Amino acid sequence: xxxxxxxxxxxxxxxxxxxxxxxxxxxxxxxxxxxxxxxxxxxxxxxxxxxxxxxxxxxxxxxxxxxxxxxxxxxxxxxxx
Amino acid sequence: xxxxxxxxxxxxxxxxxxxxxxxxxxxxxxxxxxxxxxxxxxxxxxxxxxxxxxxxxxxxxxxxxxxxxxxxxxxxxxxxxxxxxxxxxxxxxxxxxxxxxxxxxxxxxxxxxxxxxxxxxxxxxxxxxxxxxxxxxxxxxxxxxxxxxxxxxxxxxxxxxxxxxxxxxxxxxxxxxxxxxxxxxxxxxxxxxxxxxxxxxxxxxxxxxxxxxxxxxxxxxxxxxxxxxxxxxxxxxxxxxxxxxxxxxxxxxxxxxxxxxxxxxxx
Numbered sequence: 001x002x003x004x005x006x007x008x009x010x011x012x013x014x015x016x017x018x019x020x021x022x023x024x025x026x027x028x029x030x031x032x033x034x035x036x037x038x039x040x041x042x043x044x045x046x047x048x049x050x051x052x053x054x055x056x057x058x059x060x061x062x063x064x065x066x067x068x069x070x071x072x073x074x075x076x077x078x079x080x081x
Numbered sequence: 082x083x084x085x086x087x088x089x090x091x092x093x094x095x096x097x098x099x100x101x102x103x104x105x106x107x108x109x110x111x112x113x114x115x116x117x118x119x120x121x122x123x124x125x126x127x128x129x130x131x132x133x134x135x136x137x138x139x140x141x142x143x144x145x146x147x148x149x150x151x152x153x154x155x156x157x158x159x160x161x162x163x164x165x166x167x168x169x170x171x172x173x174x175x176x177x178x179x180x181x182x183x184x185x186x187x188x189x190x191x192x193x194x195x196x197x198x199x200x201x202x203x204x205x206x207x208x209x210x211x212x213x214x215x216x217x218x219x220x221x222x223x224x225x226x227x228x229x230x231x232x233x234x235x236x237x238x239x240x241x242x243x244x245x246x247x248x249x250x251x252x253x254x255x256x257x258x259x260x261x262x263x264x265x266x267x268x269x270x271x272x273x274x275x276x277x278x279x280x281x282x283x284x285x286x287x288x289x290x291x292x293x294x295x296x297x298x299x300x301x302x303x304x305x306x307x308x309x310x311x312x313x314x315x316x317x318x319x320x321x322x323x324x325x326x327x328x329x330x331x332x333x334x335x336x337x338x339x340x341x342x343x344x345x346x347x348x
Contacts, residue, residue, distance in 0.1 A: 010262025012269070015227050019273050022227070023234050066275040 024063035028070075035059060042072055050076055083114075083191035086198050086317065087216035089240075091232030093203030095224045096252040099288060099297075101200040102130045103307070104220075106297040107314030109164035113195040116155065118167045118187070120212035121202035122178060125169035132295020133158065133166050142170040145182040151189055160300055165194070175207040180214035187215025196318065205239060213240065219247040220279060220317070225254055225265035234274055249276040250313065253284040280313035282306050 009017075025031075030038075036059075043057035052074055060071040088101045098121075105117045119127035122142060128134040139154035144167070151167065158164040167190075170177065190197045201212035213219065219240050223233040233249075240247045251267045258264035265273075267281040287304035291297065298307040299314075315321040 012259070012262045012265055015265050016269055016273070019227055019230055022231055023273065026231065026234060027238065 020063055024061040024068055027063060027066075027068050028061055030061065035061070039072070043074065046074055052076065083193075083195045083197055084218070085187045085191055085216045086196065087120075087201050087213050087219045087245075088198060088222060089201035089209065089212065089219055089236055090203065090222045090229070091205060091236040092223075092229045095222050095229050096282075097203075097222050098126045098130050098200050099292060100220070100222050100250060100252065100282075100310070101127060101198050102297045103299045103310035104314050104317065105164060105196075105198045106158075106161060107299045107311045108196050108198075108318055109158070109161040110299065110311070111314060111318065111320060112163070113318060114163040114165075114193075115196045115198065116165045116167060116190050116194045118190075118197060118199045119169035120183070120199050121208060122169045122173055122175050122211075123171065124202065125171050127200045128156075128166060128168045129295060130292055131158065131166055131297065133168075134295070137168045140168045140170040141186070142173045142177045144186060145178050151186060152193075175202070175211065178211050180210050183211045183214040185215075191215075205235060209236075209239075213243060213245060216245055219245050220250055221247055221274075221276065222250045222252050223270060223274070224252050225259075225267070225270055230265070230270060230273055237274060237276060247276060248279040249274060250279055251281040254281050255284045279316055280309055282309045282313075 039057060039059040040054070042059070043052070043054045046052055046057065047054060057072065057074040060073075062069045062071060088097050088104070090097050101117055105115045109115045117127060117131070118141065119125050120141070121127070125140075128137060133156050136156050139149045141154070143149050144151045144154050155165040155167055158166065187197055187199070197215075199212050199216060202208035221233050221236055221240070223229045237247055249271065251270050254267055255264055259266045267278060271278050283305040285298075285304050285306035287301070288298050288306045291301050298304055299310050301307065312321070
């Protein structure tokens with residue numbers, strides 16, 4: 001596909017990416033606000049055990065086939081840092 | 082005992098009614114008796130797509146309210162011996178019918194006919210619940226667009242919650258646009274929705290012309306869409322040939338695979 005050589009994704013690829021994201025959220029029925037609330041609560045729990053930057057905690061919903069997965073990621077500081 | 086199949090999509094304007102009309106006509110051409118039910122109460126359309134709008138006397142709400150029998154409300158198609166339409170009411174609203182009414186009506190029709198195809202209204206409210214109530218299986222129609230696929234996914238979830246087996250028709254695919262990278266391919270849609278594909282209908286101007294005349298495309302001959310609708314009909318009733326089953330997606334997905342991508346070839 002010619003677009004690829006320009007380094008721009010085709011509109012087909014863009015549509016696929018958008019759908020994966022939209023459907024992941026639709027399937028769980030979690031609106032953006034609720035998800036951010038959950039992110040803050042999870043970050044707070046982690047910070048009780050490990051000193052972390054609360055804002056660096058990320059939350060993601062991903063869909064593969066009809067299974068949906070919740071991903072939480074947080075950078076952890078090295079001990080003594 | 083016949084079999085009831087609901088044609089649904091969530092989003093409007095993706096070709097549910099055209100699909101219902103063509104699959105109904107194609108199954109009737111294969112010698113089975115078929116009743117089409119327009120479940121879109123208040124916004125009936127299947128009658129005009131079938132070209133039967135001038136012959137309506139009674140409708141589905143009359144039957145449910147026992148103003149007449151189902152047999153009396155059925156309009157016989159003059160082009161095919163074994164095809165009937167039960168039209169929707171244009172004046173009532175969707176609450177005039179309940180899922181229990183539909184279950185009973187569809188059960189009655191299944192006792193007398195081989196196939197009952199139910200044309201579902203757009204949306205996921207009362208009309209949708211009515212349309213799926215009596216169905217043994219569902220066909221979800223989606224066009225290769227983000228909004229259509231999103232709504233289809235919602236509907237697939239609702240059908241799964243009711244334990245209704247569901248297959249997918251991807252409608253209005255343009256091989257040319259897929260190749261350019263400007264349209265989702267049927268493989269993309271299958272992957273996203275995680276559904277079994279029963280057919281992919283090419284974007285075909287013959288469908289517009291035949292709909293203008295109130296003539297389902299399958300009754301008009303050999304356009305690309307007509308051929309695919311006929312193939313889907315065979316597949317739906319288990320009359321597809323071994324060769325067709327092996328290749329799954331039909332003639333134009335074979336061509337698509339040969340070209341190194343999966344999509345339709347416009348007629």
